[in-house]
Amino acid sequence: xxxxxxxxxxxxxxxxxxxxxxxxxxxxxxxxxxxxxxxxxxxxxxxxxxxxxxxxxxxxxxxxxxxxxxxxxxxxxxxxxxxxxxxxxxxxxxxxxxxxxxxxxxxxxxxxxxxxxxxxxxxxx
Amino acid sequence: xxxxxxxxxxxxxxxxxxxxxxxxxxxxxxxxxxxxxxxxxxxxxxxxxxxxxxxxxxxxxxxxxxxxxxxxxxxxxxxxxxxxxxxxxxxxxxxxxxxxxxxxxxxxxxxxxxxxxxxxxxxxxxxxxxxxxxxxxxxxxxxxxxxxxxxxxxxxxxxxxxxxxxxxxxxxxxxxxxxxxxxxxxxxxxxxxxxxxxxxxxxx
Amino acid sequence: xxxxxxxxxxxxxxxxxxxxxxxxxxxxxxxxxxxxxxxxxxxxxxxxxxxxxxxxxxxxxxxxxxxxxxxxxxxxxxxxxxxxxxxxxxxxxxxxxxxxxxxxxxxxxxxxxxxxxxxxxxxxxxxxxxxxxxxxxxxxxxxxxxxxxxxxxxxxxxxxxxxxxxxxxxxxxxxxxxxxxxxxxxxxxxxxxxxxxxxxxxxxxxxxxxxxxx
Numbered sequence: 110x111x112x113x114x115x116x117x118x119x120x121x122x123x124x125x126x127x128x129x130x131x132x133x134x135x136x137x138x139x140x141x142x143x144x145x146x147x148x149x150x151x152x153x154x155x156x157x158x159x160x161x162x163x164x165x166x167x168x169x170x171x172x173x174x175x176x177x178x179x180x181x182x183x184x185x186x187x188x189x190x191x192x193x194x195x196x197x198x199x200x201x202x203x204x205x206x207x208x209x210x211x212x213x214x215x216x217x218x219x220x221x222x223x224x225x226x227x228x229x230x231x232x233x234x
Numbered sequence: 235x236x237x238x239x240x241x242x243x244x245x246x247x248x249x250x251x252x253x254x255x256x257x258x259x260x261x262x263x264x265x266x267x268x269x270x271x272x273x274x275x276x277x278x279x280x281x282x283x284x285x286x287x288x289x290x291x292x293x294x295x296x297x298x299x300x301x302x303x304x305x306x307x308x309x310x311x312x313x314x315x316x317x318x319x320x321x322x323x324x325x326x327x328x329x330x331x332x333x334x335x336x337x338x339x340x341x342x343x344x345x346x347x348x349x350x351x352x353x354x355x356x357x358x359x360x361x362x363x364x365x366x367x368x369x370x371x372x373x374x375x376x377x378x379x380x381x382x383x384x385x386x387x388x389x390x391x392x393x394x395x396x397x398x399x400x401x402x403x404x405x406x407x408x409x410x411x412x413x414x415x416x417x418x419x420x421x422x423x424x425x426x427x428x429x430x431x432x433x434x435x436x437x438x
Numbered sequence: 439x440x441x442x443x444x445x446x447x448x449x450x451x452x453x454x455x456x457x458x459x460x461x462x463x464x465x466x467x468x469x470x471x472x473x474x475x476x477x478x479x480x481x482x483x484x485x486x487x488x489x490x491x492x493x494x495x496x497x498x499x500x501x502x503x504x505x506x507x508x509x510x511x512x513x514x515x516x517x518x519x520x521x522x523x524x525x526x527x528x529x530x531x532x533x534x535x536x537x538x539x540x541x542x543x544x545x546x547x548x549x550x551x552x553x554x555x556x557x558x559x560x561x562x563x564x565x566x567x568x569x570x571x572x573x574x575x576x577x578x579x580x581x582x583x584x585x586x587x588x589x590x591x592x593x594x595x596x597x598x599x600x601x602x603x604x605x606x607x608x609x610x611x612x613x614x615x616x617x618x619x620x621x622x623x624x625x626x627x628x629x630x631x632x633x634x635x636x637x638x639x640x641x642x643x644x645x646x647x648x649x650x651x652x
Contacts, residue, residue: 145393146330146401149408153326158300161320161327316610348631349638351617351624352608417614419625432630434646 178230182222189218254393261305261331262293262388265381268304268328269297272321273311275338275371282374292381301327306384308377309363312340312347313354315420319412325361326409330401333388335380336363339370346370359424361410362400442555443494445473455492456484464561474545474559482562482574483600489548489558490579497548497558500580503587505594507619509567510540540566542596544573546583564596567619575601593618 142148157164196203196211203211225231240250251259271279283289283297298304301324313321325334336357339345347353357363364387365380372380391399400406410428413420424431443451449461452475460478477485489497513536518529542564549556564571575598577583587598588607595616598604606613615622626641634642 147404149330149404151326151409153323153409153412154329156323156327158302158327161324163323316608343629348629349624351622355627355629415610415612417612419627423625423627431628431645434630 175230175233178225178228179233182225182230185218185221189215257393258389258391262385265292265294265306265333265384265388266296266298266304267294267306267308268301268324269299270324271310272313272317273338273340275310275341278371278374279308279310279337279377282377287374287378289378289381292378292385294381301325302329304328305331306333306335307361308335308337309341309357310337312345313357314352315354316352316415318354318357318360318420319414321357322360322410322412326412330408331399332401333365333384334361334363335365335367335377335384337367337377337380338372339368342366342368354420356429359429360413362428442553445475445558448495448558449475451492451494452485452488455488456481459485461485472557472559474561476561476563479562479564479573483576483579485560486546486576486579489560495555495558496550496552497556499549499551499556500546500576500582501549501557502545502547503576503583503590504545505590505596505618506543506545507567507594508539508541508543509620511538512536513538542567542571542594544587544590544596546576546580548580567595571595572597572599574599575604577601592616595619 157168192211192214200208243250271277281287283295289295294306301307305328307321307325307328309321325332334357336342340347340353341357342363344350344353344355348355354360358366365383367376367380369376393402400408411425413422413425415421445463449463452461453459459481462476464474464476466473489495515534515536516531517534519532520527521530522528523530544562546560547556548558548560562573564573573596575583575587577587577598578600584602585607587601588604590596591598591601591604592606592608593616605611609617617624628638628641628645630646631638631642
């Protein structure tokens with residue numbers, strides 16, 4: 110004798126378990142909070158955490174737009190340093206073509222530096 | 235639950251517990267201290283958390299850099315009057331339940347600087363301290379002992395009734411007033427609700 | 439290496455190098471006997487610059503700045519003076535009052551890293567302890583003086599003119615006294631302790647009066 114049941118009943122059961130499984134602990138935690146653990150907010154407790162000091166002003170401050178150019182130039186030369194290090198380590202064993210390619214790369218960057226310098230990005234006043 | 239019945243049951247291989255015991259057992263073995271040090275005692279605190287003394291055995295190795303995640307404040311070192319409001323504010327920003335260990339002579343009373351112009355005469359003037367450790371500085375063993383004392387204290391806390399701890403009592407305050415900088419001293423110099431000057435009782 | 443010049447030599451050369459300067463050698467009775475140069479406050483920066491620049495000294499390293507409070511002290515001394523009274527020579531006792539102190543002092547300890555010599559100690563004194571509490575700052579000459587001069591300002595109340603950032607450093611901004619001065623009275627906040635003595639004992643008696651007078 111076989112029991113006939115809807116093959117989709119499994120899905121319904123799974124859905125029920127899937128709901129109860131996370132909700133039960135949440136509900137228990139909520140119940141615990143209501144019964145025992147009282148919520149005690151306060152002006153100091155809710156204040157912005159600033160290592161114990163009173164926080165001053167707003168976290169949103171304006172940056173000079175120059176800063177971004179400065180930052181991009183810094184980033185580019187940071188990456189350049191990243192490339193220069195393995196280049197310097199492997200310098201003696203490199204074929205001529207690789208050195209020329211690297212020098213072209215450096216030349217391009219130096220050109221960018223000269224452009225930024227002329228533009229006055231590097232002076233901060 | 236009756237203690238005799240419980241021991242009989244455990245002889246038969248049945249472990250019984252109460253919700254209260256389970257709750258306290260979980261809490262006492264996961265006390266997360268707030269990561270800050272004020273003076274030389276902090277070095278001993280750091281040593282305690284390292285491999286030789288290994289605070290991790292007690293479940294307290296997770297030093298939290300934010301008061302929002304910490305349960306325990308170890309006041310390790312000299313609390314100057316300039317620093318005291320910050321310490322009180324950090325304590326206020328910790329969520330309940332929260333505990334305080336005052337570590338070393340300076341933190342419990344001002345220590346060698348007690349009569350100085352710049353040192354607070356004990357952090358217990360402003361926040362309730364659970365365990366005091368004497369010493370200058372205390373050895374890491376002393377901090378471990380204080381920590382175990384705190385664990386026993388947590389273990390003894392009741393969930394209900396009049397003697398229930400502060401965090402289970404809706405009326406008990408969770409924030410303590412932060413002292414202000416006055417012309418010559420902190421104002422007020424101590425919080426009378428937390429601390430009173432010791433009274434001298436003379437015997438005949 | 440040549441031994442460092444004595445203070446007498448330095449004083450002599452200083453007086454010719456900085457015109458109008460008034461330098462004194464302050465003796466020291468303590469076991470270390472480290473004497474020092476007392477420089478008048480108007481020529482302080484010039485003297486400091488010269489000490490740093492001079493080829494024989496090259497005092498390029500300021501290791502320590504500290505303050506001293508000298509409250510005014512009146513000492514009375516009885517001396518016997520021979521005097522003619524009514525034509526007869528008699529010995530009469532007279533009381534002589536000597537005043538000392540009544541100023542604040544900044545002490546600078548200087549070394550030379552280049553010539554590996556030192557220390558030369560220079561001092562500057564203020565006019566008095568209240569109104570004329572100004573001294574020229576030596577921070578433009580030795581940058582390491584900055585925080586220590588701030589500390590002296592905080593604890594002794596010497597105002598350093600020409601200091602780039604003269605604020606309190608140890609106490610808070612609203613603090614209204616200079617706690618390292620000898621006449622500083624700390625707030626009356628006493629807590630019981632088992633073995634009080636001296637001034638603490640007086641406070642203990644005020645705060646915990648004995649119920650039955652002994």
